[in-house]
Ligand code: C2E
Ligand code: MG
């Protein structure tokens with residue numbers, strides 16, 4: 064009886080304990096479900112916020128694009144204006160027919176769809192008349208009004224002097240139902256506009272004027288930017304606003320363009336509510352469902368041991384998978400890739416065919432990450448991974464071994480396509496645009512290095528593919544390159560050169576030669592340019608075209624450039640102390656210009672050499688100018704404040720706009736020698752030289768022709784009225800002593816040819 068009582072008591076306790084366990088299990092499951100749902104809500108809110116941020120980012124990007132487009136349109140128009148001004152200056156006594164012919168030659172109507180009228184107006188115009196060349200027959204009803212300083216031809220609208228420059232007039236007009244924007248520039252007989260109003264009136268020879276249709280201008284700027292609205296406002300005297308596109312919006316971007324023009328870009332961006340974004344909703348729903356399922360699993364786990372064992376087994380498999388695969392793309396990771404290569408190499412060692420490895424690297428992936436954020440970058444990597452995976456056969460392996468680096472291992476069974484064919488296919492699939500975050504379309508290219516081998520180890524094969532990849536990047540990206548033994552040697556060679564260059568300064572292997580530049584009328588020396596040379600202990604003389612790029616890539620250029628400038632300034636100061644009034648030009652690399660302390664360095668170098676700033680010209684290549692135009696502009700103005708002169712080197716090889724140049728404190732343009740003596744120096748280039756010289760004059764910038772090698776080239780520059788020249792015909796680069804002899808000896812006579820450059824001239 065007692066025993067029975069005891070048994071019943073135990074059973075009751077067991078049942079109670081079971082009930083207790085079930086209750087706490089249920090409670091834990093409920094808590095888990097609730098926490099999961101809470102986390103899902105937070106994640107969804109974040110997703111929505113991210114989507115909104117992305118949408119704002121995309122709008123900002125598009126708005127900046129629109130701004131850049133419009134800025135470019137306005138610049139193009141300003142360039143045309145400069146062209147008309149140059150025409151007037153070249154032929155002040157032109158007849159209307161000549162202007163019309165010039166207008167036809169420049170094909171302005173076809174090239175500037177926004178152009179309504181362009182005009183070259185004469186000096187001393189009679190009131191009530193206006194010799195305007197109009198295009199498309201409108202607007203003809205222009206007449207003169209007198210402004211504070213000049214007469215100008217205009218209609219009934221608003222005309223005012225530009226706030227920035229007394230020689231430029233911006234106007235917005237509404238005339239006979241046609242609304243247009245215009246700009247006029249005063250043209251003077253003298254190269255520089257006289258300082259006083261009376262002087263200006265005397266030297267004035269005419270106005271160059273253009274009138275453009277704002278609707279076309281804005282339409283062009285909005286091309287490919289559907290969904291944006293654009294407004295252009297001039298605030299000269301009276302406010303005039305021109306618009307294009309839908310202006311319904313919840314986002315606005317405003318920017319000042321040149322002069323008095325303000326651009327407003329409007330558009331619609333996504334809000335940050337969870338319900339505004341599909342993926343946020345999906346995250347919420349998905350997260351909640353998963354939480355509930357997890358809670359259920361926990362509950363069932365607690366109630367079924369067999370089930371638990373099965374789940375443990377699944378998890379173990381999952382862990383094994385994770386150990387060998389990349390979590391982002393699901394592709395093989397480095398460990399598995401190396402393993403596969405190792406096996407293939409082993410089979411090859413036993414008499415199988417050689418193994419091919421493709422090292423794939425995306426070009427410009429960092430930009431995507433920086434511009435659109437890491438989640439967009441991840442999405443891109445997943446897409447790339449999936450595309451590669453689809454492309455290869457089941458027996459081949461594709462893996463991700465780092466950031467944006469993918470590796471394809473081709474199984475050497477002899478049957479499949481060769482590695483180069485696979486590489487070509489990879490380039491083609493990756494070139495397809497990728498849509499990120501639903502609406503950002505990006506286009507990427509890839510570079511591929513291929514290595515094929517048998518009797519080497521895994522690391523070596525991968526390293527060869529990597530070297531080939533490096534070669535592909537250097538050759539201009541977006542291509543594949545197959546590894547060759549010579550690559551190893553070339554890279555070792557370059558590395559050796561870089562190491563030697565690091566020691567060159569300390570071992571006094573660098574020295575300067577100087578090449579004079581000349582005023583072309585009278586052929587007197589105007590300045591000398593310092594050019595660096597490297598006397599290598601075993602290789603002999605190394606040309607700057609070879610070692611300057613290495614110095615730039617490695618950063619050594621900063622030290623070398625500082626040394627060159629100091630050396631050149633000291634030499635110039637020494638010459639000047641001996642009574643030779645010579646100024647010196649020094650080449651400056653873009654890397655140096657980027658340095659925050661650059662201006663300070665120049666000031667210190669001038670100070671310790673005792674050279675006045677005006678005797679130093681810094682030559683900056685046009686290409687390095689274009690790398691970061693805004694930053695460069697700031698730097699150049701600082702240099703100008705210091706008092707040094709600035710020349711643009713190798714001009715014509717870059718794509719800088721003349722309107723941009725006008726904003727910069729530039730004293731001289733050195734027209735690249737390819738236009739003067741290069742293979743392309745005939746025909747078109749000759750015309751280009753004429754244009755560059757004429758426009759240089761309009762912008763009041765001296766022009767210098769580089770690389771004059773024979774009399775006919777010299778004559779062509781003289782015909783174009785180019786002021787300055789440099790080249791082997793006039794004088795070769797030479798050591799300081801020879802230049803000094805030339806400076807002392809010349810004093811206005813024909814230059815002697817020092818001819819001691821030491822660099823082969825072919
Ligand atoms: P650059 O500044 O345009 O210098 C003019 C180059 O043209 C010099 O070559 C000069 O020797 C060459 N040259 C002059 N007249 C003629 C000619 O009639 N025909 C031909 N074919 N060539 C002519 P160099 O000395 O080999 O310098 C090449 C470039 O290396 C320079 O071009 C400049 O960009 C760079 N460089 C030279 N020294 C320095 C330096 O100290 N610092 C930096 N950053 N770059 C330098
Ligand atoms: Mg130069």
Ligand code: MG
Pocket residue numbers: 712713733735736769
């Ligand atoms: Mg040059």
